[in-house]
Amino acid sequence: MSGKRRAAVIIVAVLSTVSAGCTKGSTPGSQPTATASSDPAGKASATVTVSRTPTVRVTPPAVLAGEIVRTVFSDKSGTSRQESTVRADPRAGQEYWLRAACTSPTPGKTLAFKVVSAKVGAPDTPLVSGTVPCDGTVTANGIGTLPAEPIMVDLEGDHTDVTSAYALITPMRGGLDD
Structure with missing residues (x-):
């Protein structure tokens, strides 16, 4: 396996682990994204972004009997x-x-x-x-x-x-x- 390919495989494995950790316990609607790249010299870089956008709102019940x-x-x-x-x-x-x-x-x-x-x-x-x-x-x-x-x-x-x-x-x- 070439050095560039090995670096890319390692980065993808790390990003998969990091992304899984970012989503654990996250709110509904969180959209983690991960990107991996390497430049022509073979240097690898990685970016992980987690967007926390709520998709759920609480709705109060209809007026309840005796509500004050x-x-x-x-x-x-x-x-x-x-x-x-x-x-x-x-x-x-x-x-x-x-x-x-x-x-x-x-x-x-x-x-x-x-x-x-x-x-x-x-x-x-x-x-x-x-x-x-x-x-x-x-x-x-x-x-x-x-x-x-x-x-x-x-x-x-x-x-x-x-x-x-x-x-x-x-x-x-x-x-x-x-």
């Missing part, structure tokens, strides 16, 4: 938008679920949720807070009882690379699908 508030974040073509809708005040003594989901092409990315009073003049102290992984899965947390006053849920943190997210609060009645 929802916040939806979206980023389309570089334009970010976060919108909250308050539907009702919590009922005294009622326990609630917080359901949230988020997507990002960045592995390990999370957003924070913060439930706060929306009562005029109320402090910004969280009634409940936590994190939501931006991996497209729905997170459901029992958040206990809330005061019988208007509340909001905020999605906070670094929204860079977040393509979509939502958080909503519904009464706990014995199951997540109630």
Whole structure:
């Protein structure tokens, strides 16, 4: 085998290994590409590129029975938008679920949720807070009882690379699908 051909075979083998490593755990839509070349002098070079373009967005469910508030974040073509809708005040003594989901092409990315009073003049102290992984899965947390006053849920943190997210609060009645 000639020196040039051997170098090309080695480069292809290395690129195959590197490309496989780049795709392991990558987000849907990642398109790794690898190129190998050698110049007339027989010097080999290699380039590996991984493009992280999300192909999946989370879509909030239709309004759920007893839903009291929802916040939806979206980023389309570089334009970010976060919108909250308050539907009702919590009922005294009622326990609630917080359901949230988020997507990002960045592995390990999370957003924070913060439930706060929306009562005029109320402090910004969280009634409940936590994190939501931006991996497209729905997170459901029992958040206990809330005061019988208007509340909001905020999605906070670094929204860079977040393509979509939502958080909503519904009464706990014995199951997540109630």
